[in-house]
Amino acid sequence: MARRRDLADQQRRLSAATWSVLAERGLPGLTLRAVAERAGCTTGMVLHTFADKQALLVHARELLHRRTGQRADAAQAAASSPLEALRAVLFQAASPTEEEREEARVWVGFLAAALADPVLADLHRDYNRRFVTRIRGLVSAARPELGPAETADTATSLVALVEGLNTLACVDPETYGEQAQRSALDAALAALDTEP
Amino acid sequence: MARRRDLADQQRRLSAATWSVLAERGLPGLTLRAVAERAGCTTGMVLHTFADKQALLVHARELLHRRTGQRADAAQAAASSPLEALRAVLFQAASPTEEEREEARVWVGFLAAALADPVLADLHRDYNRRFVTRIRGLVSAARPELGPAETADTATSLVALVEGLNTLACVDPETYGEQAQRSALDAALAALDTEP
DNA sequence: GCGTTACCGTAACGTACGCTACGGTATGGG
DNA sequence: CCCATACCGTAGCGTACGTTACGGTAACGC
Numbered sequence: 001m002a003r004r005r006d007l008a009d010q011q012r013r014l015s016a017a018t019w020s021v022l023a024e025r026g027l028p029g030l031t032l033r034a035v036a037e038r039a040g041c042t043t044g045m046v047l048h049t050f051a052d053k054q055a056l057l058v059h060a061r062e063l064l065h066r067r068t069g070q071r072a073d074a075a076q077a078a079a080s081s082p083l084e085a086l087r088a089v090l091f092q093a094a095s096p097t098e099e100e101r102e103e104a105r106v107w108v109g110f111l112a113a114a115l116a117d118p119v120l121a122d123l124h125r126d127y128n129r130r131f132v133t134r135i136r137g138l139v140s141a142a143r144p145e146l147g148p149a150e151t152a153d154t155a156t157s158l159v160a161l162v163e164g165l166n167t168l169a170c171v172d173p174e175t176y177g178e179q180a181q182r183s184a185l186d187a188a189l190a191a192l193d194t195e196p
Numbered sequence: 197m198a199r200r201r202d203l204a205d206q207q208r209r210l211s212a213a214t215w216s217v218l219a220e221r222g223l224p225g226l227t228l229r230a231v232a233e234r235a236g237c238t239t240g241m242v243l244h245t246f247a248d249k250q251a252l253l254v255h256a257r258e259l260l261h262r263r264t265g266q267r268a269d270a271a272q273a274a275a276s277s278p279l280e281a282l283r284a285v286l287f288q289a290a291s292p293t294e295e296e297r298e299e300a301r302v303w304v305g306f307l308a309a310a311l312a313d314p315v316l317a318d319l320h321r322d323y324n325r326r327f328v329t330r331i332r333g334l335v336s337a338a339r340p341e342l343g344p345a346e347t348a349d350t351a352t353s354l355v356a357l358v359e360g361l362n363t364l365a366c367v368d369p370e371t372y373g374e375q376a377q378r379s380a381l382d383a384a385l386a387a388l389d390t391e392p
Numbered sequence: 393g394c395g396t397t398a399c400c401g402t403a404a405c406g407t408a409c410g411c412t413a414c415g416g417t418a419t420g421g422g
Numbered sequence: 423c424c425c426a427t428a429c430c431g432t433a434g435c436g437t438a439c440g441t442t443a444c445g446g447t448a449a450c451g452c
Contacts, residue, residue: 026312112308116222164360
């Protein structure tokens, strides 16, 4: 035998470097060389940790999902009522501030990549459906009197609104800033009260 | 003197070829060689018509804007009332069917490219604001009793919802199909009636 | 009809990419 | 203490990209 490496730690460091590059240079700027430079190693080490570039992409996509999931968990846990939990999770997902907008840009990058890469498309679809499921649960908790169909429709609508805000804020944060996002979300949630 | 070319026609043909490639292979597959092959010429001719690749991209972006604008015009003109015009323009922009989804994928590609290219970012922002302005006018026509601030907020919210539906339908048309889009849009427009 | 000139196809250059083969090196077990 | 082996840096291969230089070619003015 010889020296054993901490493979999980390397994967973590490399996917963090991947994400850093992705946020800074966008998906076209994401090269093995750029990742290696950011991680302080060589492309040889990168390709010894991940089989190929796609494996690196998949791992980075999972990392993004974990980050957004953790942020959503935190927002949900800090809320004082089901409705506030729904509002907090949705608002945070719309990327109102610059910090979250970096994540949003990475998300957009992976979205565009998914259009040409079936593996990334499957992941993206899967993660998005989990988010819809989460929102459906929160809608159900906030408005238990709604029927299942109405709950599901409300959840997909709210997710669409939030992802739209997310997307538009990436390229026009002036028009879709924090205030615009909040008022859009408040209006949608107010309709939840009055509609039925 | 020597032979004169029809530069405008060449630009039209080339940007159509560009768009065709863009829809089929995505933005990473958009190369000068692919465009030339699709247009039935060589890369030399492409770069004699457009100064460089970015000029080609800008022209293709303008073409996409014209197409979506024309489709919106048609939907608006065919409607029988202001509210129906608003509904029709929004619904068509959400890319409910496969034909429109091709345009939506190109749109997503340009969105992602805008994150790394300031020129494309300016164009994207500008075109998007024109769409918001159009929707604001339609909201105002459908609900003239609303104040300017409420009209503006409603328009940005509706645009965000539609772009979210658009984006999500690209990667998960099963969840965000025609029915889901219609019910999401109808709910948002119904809130327009009951809210004030 | 002929020369001039605009036009565009050909070919190649420089660069950067993903990926791989190979050799040095450090670290574990005996 | 030393050898075997897992690890990874080095260097380079093949490819594809954007871009450019150059020469052939076809059309217009005279």
